[in-house]
Amino acid sequence: MTDFLAALTDPNLSFFRYALLTGLFASIPFGIIGTFVVVRRISYIAGAIAHCVLGGIGLGLYLEKAVGITWFGPMQGAVVVALLAAVILALVSRHASQREDSVIGALWAVGMATGLLFIARTPGYVDPMSYLFGNILLVSKGDFLFVLGLNALVLTLVWIFYNSFLAVCFDEEFARLRGVKTGWIYLLLLCLAALTIVLLVRVVGIVMVIALLTLPSSIAGNFSKSIFQMMVYSVLLCAAFVVAGLGLSYELDLPSGPVIIVIAAIIYLLVLLGGWLKKKKHIFQAD
Amino acid sequence: MGIDPTKPAISIKNLSFAYDSSAVLTDVNLTVQPFDTICVVGPNGGGKSTLIKLIVGLLKPDSGSIRIFGASPETANLRIGYVPQYSQYDPQFPISVFEVVCMGCLNGSLIGKYSEDARSRAMAALSEVGLSAIADRPFSAISGGQRQRVLIARALASNGDILILDEPTANIDHESELHFFDILTELNQRMTILMVTHEVGFASTFFKRIACVNKQVVIHPTSALTGDLIRDMYGGDLQLIRHDHFCSEEGHRHD
Numbered sequence: 001m002t003d004f005l006a007a008l009t010d011p012n013l014s015f016f017r018y019a020l021l022t023g024l025f026a027s028i029p030f031g032i033i034g035t036f037v038v039v040r041r042i043s044y045i046a047g048a049i050a051h052c053v054l055g056g057i058g059l060g061l062y063l064e065k066a067v068g069i070t071w072f073g074p075m076q077g078a079v080v081v082a083l084l085a086a087v088i089l090a091l092v093s094r095h096a097s098q099r100e101d102s103v104i105g106a107l108w109a110v111g112m113a114t115g116l117l118f119i120a121r122t123p124g125y126v127d128p129m130s131y132l133f134g135n136i137l138l139v140s141k142g143d144f145l146f147v148l149g150l151n152a153l154v155l156t157l158v159w160i161f162y163n164s165f166l167a168v169c170f171d172e173e174f175a176r177l178r179g180v181k182t183g184w185i186y187l188l189l190l191c192l193a194a195l196t197i198v199l200l201v202r203v204v205g206i207v208m209v210i211a212l213l214t215l216p217s218s219i220a221g222n223f224s225k226s227i228f229q230m231m232v233y234s235v236l237l238c239a240a241f242v243v244a245g246l247g248l249s250y251e252l253d254l255p256s257g258p259v260i261i262v263i264a265a266i267i268y269l270l271v272l273l274g275g276w277l278k279k280k281k282h283i284f285q286a287d
Numbered sequence: 288m289g290i291d292p293t294k295p296a297i298s299i300k301n302l303s304f305a306y307d308s309s310a311v312l313t314d315v316n317l318t319v320q321p322f323d324t325i326c327v328v329g330p331n332g333g334g335k336s337t338l339i340k341l342i343v344g345l346l347k348p349d350s351g352s353i354r355i356f357g358a359s360p361e362t363a364n365l366r367i368g369y370v371p372q373y374s375q376y377d378p379q380f381p382i383s384v385f386e387v388v389c390m391g392c393l394n395g396s397l398i399g400k401y402s403e404d405a406r407s408r409a410m411a412a413l414s415e416v417g418l419s420a421i422a423d424r425p426f427s428a429i430s431g432g433q434r435q436r437v438l439i440a441r442a443l444a445s446n447g448d449i450l451i452l453d454e455p456t457a458n459i460d461h462e463s464e465l466h467f468f469d470i471l472t473e474l475n476q477r478m479t480i481l482m483v484t485h486e487v488g489f490a491s492t493f494f495k496r497i498a499c500v501n502k503q504v505v506i507h508p509t510s511a512l513t514g515d516l517i518r519d520m521y522g523g524d525l526q527l528i529r530h531d532h533f534c535s536e537e538g539h540r541h542d
Contacts, residue, residue, distance in 0.1 A: 039380055163401065167390050170380055174371065177343055177364050178445070179395025224381040225425050 004247040018144055019136045019256075023242035025147045026199050029154040031235030033196040034217040035227060036189055040169045043214045045093075045190065048104045049085045050197050050209035052111030056081025057131050057201075058118030065122050074131075075146070078201065082194035085111065090187040134205025134257035136246065143202055150195055157192060165189060166227055203242070204257040215264040216241065219271050241267070294357040296321045296449050296479040297342060299504075302351030304337060311337045315351070315504045321448070324475055324493065326509075327483045329500035335483045338500055339453055342481070343369050355449070365394065368442030368478070370452040373434040378427050384437050385422040388413055391444030405444075412443035416470055432463025439470065450474060452482040468493050 007016050037046050060077025063069045085107060092103045119126050130138060158165065167175035168185045176182045200209045220233035245260030252259075297319040304312045311334045319325055329335050340346040341353060344360030355363035368391070391412065392405035401409075413419045416436040421429060426437065435455050442450060450471075456464050471480060471493060482494070499505045 039377070041377075163389075163393065166382070166386070167393055170382060170387070171371070171376070171390065173345060174369060174390060174441075175393060176345065177367070177369050178390065178393035179365060180393055181395075221379060221381060226381055226383055226386065230381050 004250050007250060015137055015139075016250075018139050018141065020243065020246060022139045022144050022147050023136060023203060023246060024239050025144075025151055026203060027235050027239035027242060028151050029192075029196045030200065030213060030238045031216055031220075031233075032154055032158055032231045033193050034213045034238070035220070035231045035234050036165060036169060037193060038214050038217040038221060039227065039230075040189070042190075042193075043210050044101070044104055045089050046193055046197060046213055047210045048089065048108040048111070049082055049190075049194050050201060050206050051108045052085040053078045053082050053198060053201050054115030054128070054131060054206055055111040055113075055118070056115070058115035058122070061122045061126055062118040065124060075142070075198075078198045079195065081111070082198050083191055086190035086194040087187065090183070090190050093186070094183055130205075131201065132206050133255065134201065134203055134208065136203045136242075136256050139202055143199075147199060150199055154192055154196065157188065161185065161188065169227075204260055208257055208261045211261045211264060212238065212241070215261075215268050219264075219268050222271055222275060237264075237267075295319060295354075296323065296356060297481070298352075298354040298357075299342075300352050302341065302348045302353060304334075304341060304346065304348050306337075310502065312341075312500075312504070313502055317498060317504050317506065319479060319481065321479050322475065323495060324471075324480045325482075325496045325498055325506075326494035327481065327498045327500055328485070333501040335500045336453060338504070339451060339481075339483060343367055343451060365445065366447045366449060368439075368445045368447040368450045370435075370438045370442045370450065370455055372454050372457060373431065373438055374457070376426070376434075380427065382426050383422070384418065384424050384426055384429065385409060385413070387426050387437055388422075388440045388444050391441040408446065409440075409444045412440040413437075415443060415473075416440045417466075430460075430463070432459040432466070435459055435463070435467065436470070443474070447478070449479045449481065452480075454483050454485060456484060 007013050008020065010016070037043055056077035056079070057074040058077070059081065060072060060074035063072045063077070064074070088107065089104065093100055115131075116128065119128060164175070164180050164185045167178070167180055168182050168189070172182050172186075175185075197209055197213070200212055204212045216237040217230060217234040219237055220230045224230035224233055241260050241264045245263050246256055248254070248263070249256040249259040295318045297317065299315055299317040302312060302315040303310065315338070327335050327338065337346065341348055342355070342360060344364045353360050355366060388409040389401050389405065392401055392409055410419060410422065413422055416439055418433060418436055418440065421433070426434065429437070439450075439452075439455070442452075456467060459467070471482075474480065480494075494509055497507045497509055499507065
């Protein structure tokens, strides 16, 4: 632990402070959007968007390095493709009610495939591993500014549309009857999820996005009486997992993304086990 | 919003509707006057829920017209309080009873929090169904009968003139069901009530008219409810359990 604290204060290791600050601030959109993803039960959609992000990263790398468009890099590509995937998925859920899961699966794989094809045609060596499994230690000042911007956007929009989001998640049909433009609200929710996922990819990588998006909220759901409470708990849990994961990965010299996920998963299992034991005890006492 | 007595609450003319190519409803005509009570019965797959969805504007008819107080369902659906089946809700959704009822006050303006007026309307609706004491309880932690009443309160918070309920008595206990009809009787003072049900028994004691839906819609006064009619409605033999008989204050025993 002392090593971790020393690293944080070491002037030569500024990337470490960026990593920690990014992780802490990013927990806010992760917790808020994660809560909506969990209660609306769209973690598969979140997974599909995450995997499409590789397509965007590949496109960005290709345009930057092979075509020479300097202002368009992997981050811009990721944002554009994630938003595009969100729009496609919102349209699919509105118009093709029966085979939605097939479309989600197809988009999932096509995103990965295009990403790898673009990377194959990009000159120079690109290691897809850091995109697939994330490396929070590689976050730059630009990423940190992106986090701050996303925080402002998510907090503002959720504050403004809180009632509509809640109504669409709880009972979309009724919300529609009360004049809520449910299609647009759902699209907005998916777009916010897409931006959040781009950021998550930076922290834990494409493959592990769903875990960090849904585990804190799933844990929080066990203790929450309202969506607002669930969001607050999710943000706090997510921040705790990121800090603990970073610290532990530094101490043990392990990759940070998987450590963060494993910690979150262990806590989730313990909470499930605790809930199960509590229920058992109740039944036992009732006998 | 006042009620215009010259216009029927619901007026359906020559309506047809099909999912893809299979016809669900054909040539339906139905007029419901203000303060009427009408009960919609029929076999599963006969089009009951489709009819309701058409009336509230969730579906559009292929041909024919629907008018709610003379206006189209899309513009008039704020005048309808809609009560879906409570069993469709995610039992783990973290939301309080009060928050659910507040959704009845949504009015299409996307922005901002519920107004003071909306919150007091929601609270008044909860008192009306006798649940103001549990406003802060989680929706998931209350009984089925209470959840059904919360959904009625949500519909009342809309301040509509028509109350439409989709199988509200499915899966609730008998006592809640009796209480439920007390509430409906009270609400009929100011609202038109249309309810889908499986249980024909109750229909004959509370509702003035019955609409039998099986591709077509046929209206009967409840006094005409006989075994032959019920057989027609369900298209064959069925076992009918009557529970519309009168019994003492304490209810009746089955032992």
